[in-house]
Amino acid sequence: MYLIELQELVKSYGTVKALNGLSLKVPNGCLYGLLGPNGSGKTTTLRILCTLLAPDAGQVKVAGLDVVKDPRSVRRQLGYVAQEVAIDKILTGLELLQLQGDLYHLPSNERDIRIAELIERLDMKAWITRRCGSYSGGMRRRLDLASGLLHQPKLLVLDEPTVGLDIESRSAIWQLLFELKSQGTTILLSSHYLEEVEALADQMAIIDEGRVIAQGAPDDLKKQLGGDRVTLRVREFSDENESEQVRKLLANVDGVRQVVVNRAQGFSLNLVVDDENVLPRLREELDRSKLQVFALSHSRPSLDDVYLQATGRTLMDAELSASGNRDVKLESKQAMR
Amino acid sequence: MTSSDYVAFDYSDKKKGGADLRQETFALTRRLFIQLVRRPSTLVAGVLQPLIWLVLFGALFSKAPDSLLPGGISYGRFLGAGVIVFTAFSGALNAGLPVMFDREFGFLNRLLVAPLSSRSSIIFASVIYITSISLLQSIAIMGTAFFLGYGWPGFAGLLLVLLTLLLLVFAVTALSLGLAFALPGHIELIAVIFVVNLPLLFASTALAPISYMPAWLGWLAAVNPLTFAIEPIRAAYGGTLDLGLVILHAPYGDVTGYGCLSILIALSLGLFLLISPLLNRKLA
Structure with a gap:
């Protein structure tokens, strides 16, 4: 049984083709990693999955529901932790979580119990009543994770969850993801860190230029390489x-x-x-x-060797050439509604 | 957290729709008010600016000849209605700014990923917020005008003033929210606000009556929505609460109080209908 089914997704921004017939299936209860350099189409894929973006062509299903036809039901099933953490600097972390709970229509008593649990679990007690504007990157990321988990989604979608974080925050987040998986949450995360995907993912897909070029369990992919x-x-x-x-x-x-x-x-x-x-x-x-x-x-053989075999270049090379071609202004425009 | 209580909340109850909409609208409105309380400078500036208008403009024209104004009232008294309307108008014109910043900073995406029962709640929250702020600011101006000796409309008059302002604020808020979704960024939105704000004030009956204007400007003032809000309020300040009476002598004919309010209602409805396809597309 697959929780996510993406079929032949195509998406262009103007003349730039972000997705070029991307297909993948994520089994229920799986921790699935999307590996690829910046600009390979990871974020676009996740944004389509989270109903923020409509594909030009192709099919997207979450828990059997068509994301384009029935977006509201899909939204209830998933928690999304975006790459760029959008928080309101004036609100405190607690107020932001309360707002989030209300947007998911949790009854206020359940909402508050759930918030208390997450404050405890993510160790946010010391600063949760301070304004978000004063938070460090790691604190923001934890707050964002908490707000993605507040309504106990079946599916947690994370876009580069540990990019730019210190080692301590990173391992805390990895630990949480393992726990969630053991409790039955399906997790889809994107990363351009080989070691992250290697350490976390049961299943993975390598994405390059808007297509899946290899998929399977990390160990199998490496074994296949021989x-x-x-x-x-x-x-x-x-x-x-x-x-x-x-x-x-x-x-x-x-x-x-x-x-x-x-x-x-x-x-x-x-x-x-x-x-x-x-x-x-x-x-x-x-x-x-x-x-x-x-x-x-x-x-x-490492995942980097797998990547090298599939694309003819190392992930680091791809990363370097992608960062040269990046148009940050254009990307933020694409993210705007 | 144990695995047994790790179950998604039950969303199956369809009858919850109305309660859900209330819950999300209330939460979004609460956020805007928290921001206001912690960052009150816009509210303060919004009261201060019209106060300065009232004091300085009132003084500037205090020696205006009696023949300038209909009924021989003092200029300060005449100006009061104009400044009240201008306050509500500028406040509502800024309604789109917080929404634009939410778009730019990606906060809107956080709202759009949530299973809102209707995305209109994002609009409702803005309208509730801006309306409350505008009315609050207007009442502050009315209080100051009273202390400056420019009069007070009385209780029934106050209700008429608030009703008129409400209609204008709805219309202008619709316009501003439409712009917030149509324009590419806050720089453009601020530019439009700058360009629209003062000319609409000058080309209305806020600072001078139509009889004082050259014909072409009189025509502009007579079709300017601000005029249709200013005149009923000015009438209320003058003690005229009968909406059946003619309160505006426009170049194209006389307009009664009912006429002014009807035009404001039509404008509000028209603008909301005009922007709703845009909002539906952007928030779909």
Whole structure:
């Protein structure tokens, strides 16, 4: 049973195509991660899901309800924590939560009990009666989470929930998300942090240029890629010639699938090997040629490797080129009604 | 929180619609009033500005010849009605600003993600807020005018004054809210407010009677909505509460008190009908 079903979503802003036939399904009770660089269409997807934006084409269903045809029923099912926290600086956190409760039509006694629970759970007691204008980023984020959770939604949608937060706030939020999941809440979050998706998500989709280019459980995606990763240096500062020689030497070792000289990292060698049993053979081969091992690290494929395989570039590269193309003014315009 | 009490609230009761609308409208209105109490400068400025008008303009023309004004009343007395209407009008013209800021800061999105029983509650809250503020400011001006010796309309007159202001405030609030959704940002909205505000004051009977104006300006004043609010109030201040009497001698003919109020009612309804497709589209 899927709680969210998105089919062939298309959305353009003027000539810019934000979504280009995006489809994905989120099972009930799942913590689902959307991974992609800035500008890949994550926020647009979430905004469509939350009834803030109508798609140009495609189908969106939440809990079997059509988001375009029956937006009000959908709104009751979901809590949305936006990337840009919109709070009223003049109100106190408590007043904001009360307002939120009234907008979801909670009876006032239930509303107040629920608010008290969340103040306790998110550790907001010390500052909740202060005006929101004085809150730090972490406090605002916690307040926003509380207001998204106030009506106990079936589905919690979070857009980059920990971007710009300190480590402590981040781990507090991760902890809360795990708890919510164990209580049966379905969670959809977007992130451009690999480690966040890796640590949190049961299922994930990689989004690039408005389409899903890979989806599944993070471990499965990594396994599908196959092979282990090895990074090797024979000296602290090798030159290109030396690295090239070593590359040729190791390329013939049994179990080595691929060797690349990484120019960006001081001519270190990046290898894809069958498994860790190849490592002793690498050392033997180097010994035979009187070469030392300055550094050697071995790892399973990471999500970054998955991303690299699917798009031909690393997430960081995509992130850098996206940030150059970003038009912040245009984006805030798109978010305005 | 245990998993057993982690159940969504029951929303199945359809009869709750009216109560839901009340709850959300009240909550949204409460927010606007909390803002006002914690940031009262706009309220203070809104009272101060017309007071300065009243004192300075009243003094400026205090030696105006008796023939200038109909019935030979003092200029201060004449001006009072104009300043009261101007106060309510400027207040209502600003109604769209908080909504525009909510759009710009994304707070509106927070409201739009919530399952509001009707998004009209966002509009209702603004109308309730602006109406209360405008009436409050007007009463403050009326009190000051009384102490300056410019008269007091009496109880029945006061009701007529408030009714007239209410109609004008509804109309102008509709206009301002429409602009708040039609214009791209608060800079543009403020620009429109600046451009509209003073010319509408000058091209009305707030500062001088039509008989004193050149013909073309008289025509403008005679179709200016402010005039239709000023004249019944001026009549009430003059002790005339019979709405059947002619209170405005316009170039196109005489207008009674009922005529003025009918025009204001038509204007309010017309503007709300005009902006509702826009609001429906923006808030859909």
